[in-house]
Amino acid sequence: MTTKTLRIALLTSTLLAGAAAAQDTTLTIESWRNDDLLIWQDTLIPAFEAANPGIKVVFAPSAPAEYNAVLNSKLDAGSAGDLITCRPFDASLELFNKGQLADLTDLEGMANFSAVAKSGWSTDDAAKTFCVPMASVIHGYIYNKEAFAAAGVEVPKTEAEFFAALDKIKAEGSYIPMAMGTNDQWEAATMGYNNIGPNYWKGEEGRLALIAGEQKLTDAQWVAPFTQLAKWKDYLGDGFEAQTYPDSQNLFTLGRAAVYPAGSWEISGFRAQAAFEMGAFYPPVPAAGDECYISDHTDIAIGLNAASPNAEAGKVFLNWVGSPEFATLYANALPGFFPLSSTPVTLEDPLAQEFLNWRATCKSSIRSTYQILSRGTPNLENETWNASANVIKGTETPEAAAARLQEGLASWYEPQK
Structure with missing residues (x-):
C-alpha cells in the first residue's frame, strides 16, 4: 500500500467513525443523588449502553440541597437534561402540571408497576403518571x-x-x-x-x-x-x-x-x-x-424532560428502567433501596432481602x-x-x-x- 493510499484509507476510516459517532444520541440525566455517581458510571450506564448501541448516557447530578432550585432554573431556561430524576409527590407533580415533565402514562414499561408504586408520581386522580418508579424504602x-x-x-x-x-x-x-x-x-x-x-x-x-x-x-x-x-x-x-x-x-x-x-x-x-x-x-x-x-415508601423515580430533543431515545432508557434487569442491578448496587416493579428480585445482601420479603407477607402503603x-x-x-x-x-x-x-x-x- 502506497503512502497516498494509506492516507486515503485512514481519512476514510476517520470519516466513517465520525459519521457513526454523529448518529449516537447522548442522554443527560439530572439527579440529586450525587452519592451514587459511581454506581451509574460503573454499573447502570454500561449495562444500558451495551444493550443499546447508539445511545450514550451521561449522569450529571447536582448537590441534593440545591437540586430543586437548579433543576427549575434549567427547565425554565431550556437547558435541562433529557431525563429528570423525580422526587416523590408535589415537587414533581408541579413540574408535570407546568408541562415540563412528559406524560408517561402509556409508556410500555409502566405496566410493570402497581398503583401504589406509581402513587408518588401520578396526578391526584391517578389518571396520569409522569415518572418511572425506581425505588422505595x-x-x-x-x-x-x-x-x-x-x-x-x-x-x-x-x-x-x-x-x-x-x-x-x-x-x-x-x-x-x-x-x-x-x-x-x-x-x-x-x-x-x-x-x-x-x-x-x-x-x-x-x-x-x-x-x-x-x-x-x-x-x-x-x-x-x-x-x-x-x-x-x-x-x-x-x-x-x-x-x-x-x-x-x-x-x-x-x-x-x-x-x-x-x-x-x-x-x-x-x-x-x-x-x-x-x-x-x-x-x-x-x-x-x-x-x-x-x-x-416511594422514594425516587425518573421522568422525561418534555422539551427534550431526544424523546424517543429517552423512552428507550425509561423502558429499561422499568425492566427486571435494571431492578436487579439497582437494588444490589444500593442495598435498602428496593425496586418498585412487580417482578420479584433476589438481593445479594441478606438483611436487605429480609426487608424485601415482607412484601410477600404484608400489604404495602406509603x-x-x-x-x-x-x-x-x-x-x-x-x-x-x-x-x-x-x-x-x-x-x-x-x-x-x-x-x-x-x-x-x-x-x-x-x-x-
Missing part, C-alpha cells in the same frame, strides 16, 4: 441478634410480644432496648408514627380515606399509633430527649442498643459500621391474627402525610414530627396530639372541614 426494625440471644427473646409478631421482648432486654441489662431520640423530631414520625401506623389504619385503606375526608386523625385507628409511641419512652435509654439521629445510629452500630426503628436506607451504613450480626422484623401487629402492613395532606399551613408532615416527639417524651397525650393535627388539617383542607 421500607420501614421496620433492625435488631442485634446477640442482644436478643442474651435476653432470650424471639422476633416479636404482636405488639404484646414486642413490649415483652423490650422488657426482657431491659431487665437483662446489657443493652438499651431501643435506639431512638427525639431531638431531631423527624425520626419520631418517620420511624415511629408512620412505621407502626399502617397496621392500625390498614395501610392504603386508611390513608386514602383520610384524603377523602371519610376518616379523621382523631379516629381510634389514627390515635392508636400515638398510644403505642407513648410507651416507647421507658425503653429509649437515659437522655433520649437530647439524642440526635446520628447519636442513635452510633448507639446501635457500636452494639449498645438491641433494636433500631429503621428505614432500609440504613442497611449499607450499618453493614460498614456494625461488628455484630443483624436481623430485621416488620412492625408487630396489634393482635394475633391481624393482617400486617408495611410502610413501603407515609400517610406525603400525598396531598401537606400542601397547606400548618404542614401535616412537619406537625406530625413535632406531635410524635412530644408523645414519646410525654409532654403531649396521644389524644391531644391527634386533636391538634386534625384541627390544623381541617383549617385548610376542604374534605376535612
Whole structure:
C-alpha cells in the first residue's frame, strides 16, 4: 500500500467513525443523588449502553440541597437534561402540571408497576403518571441478634410480644432496648408514627380515606399509633430527649442498643459500621391474627424532560428502567433501596432481602402525610414530627396530639372541614 493510499484509507476510516459517532444520541440525566455517581458510571450506564448501541448516557447530578432550585432554573431556561430524576409527590407533580415533565402514562414499561408504586408520581386522580418508579424504602426494625440471644427473646409478631421482648432486654441489662431520640423530631414520625401506623389504619385503606375526608386523625385507628409511641419512652435509654439521629445510629452500630426503628436506607451504613450480626422484623401487629402492613415508601423515580430533543431515545432508557434487569442491578448496587416493579428480585445482601420479603407477607402503603395532606399551613408532615416527639417524651397525650393535627388539617383542607 502506497503512502497516498494509506492516507486515503485512514481519512476514510476517520470519516466513517465520525459519521457513526454523529448518529449516537447522548442522554443527560439530572439527579440529586450525587452519592451514587459511581454506581451509574460503573454499573447502570454500561449495562444500558451495551444493550443499546447508539445511545450514550451521561449522569450529571447536582448537590441534593440545591437540586430543586437548579433543576427549575434549567427547565425554565431550556437547558435541562433529557431525563429528570423525580422526587416523590408535589415537587414533581408541579413540574408535570407546568408541562415540563412528559406524560408517561402509556409508556410500555409502566405496566410493570402497581398503583401504589406509581402513587408518588401520578396526578391526584391517578389518571396520569409522569415518572418511572425506581425505588422505595421500607420501614421496620433492625435488631442485634446477640442482644436478643442474651435476653432470650424471639422476633416479636404482636405488639404484646414486642413490649415483652423490650422488657426482657431491659431487665437483662446489657443493652438499651431501643435506639431512638427525639431531638431531631423527624425520626419520631418517620420511624415511629408512620412505621407502626399502617397496621392500625390498614395501610392504603386508611390513608386514602383520610384524603377523602371519610376518616379523621382523631379516629381510634389514627390515635392508636400515638398510644403505642407513648410507651416507647421507658425503653429509649437515659437522655433520649437530647439524642440526635446520628447519636442513635452510633448507639446501635457500636452494639449498645438491641433494636433500631429503621428505614432500609440504613442497611449499607450499618453493614460498614456494625461488628455484630443483624436481623430485621416488620412492625408487630396489634393482635394475633391481624393482617400486617408495611410502610413501603416511594422514594425516587425518573421522568422525561418534555422539551427534550431526544424523546424517543429517552423512552428507550425509561423502558429499561422499568425492566427486571435494571431492578436487579439497582437494588444490589444500593442495598435498602428496593425496586418498585412487580417482578420479584433476589438481593445479594441478606438483611436487605429480609426487608424485601415482607412484601410477600404484608400489604404495602406509603407515609400517610406525603400525598396531598401537606400542601397547606400548618404542614401535616412537619406537625406530625413535632406531635410524635412530644408523645414519646410525654409532654403531649396521644389524644391531644391527634386533636391538634386534625384541627390544623381541617383549617385548610376542604374534605376535612
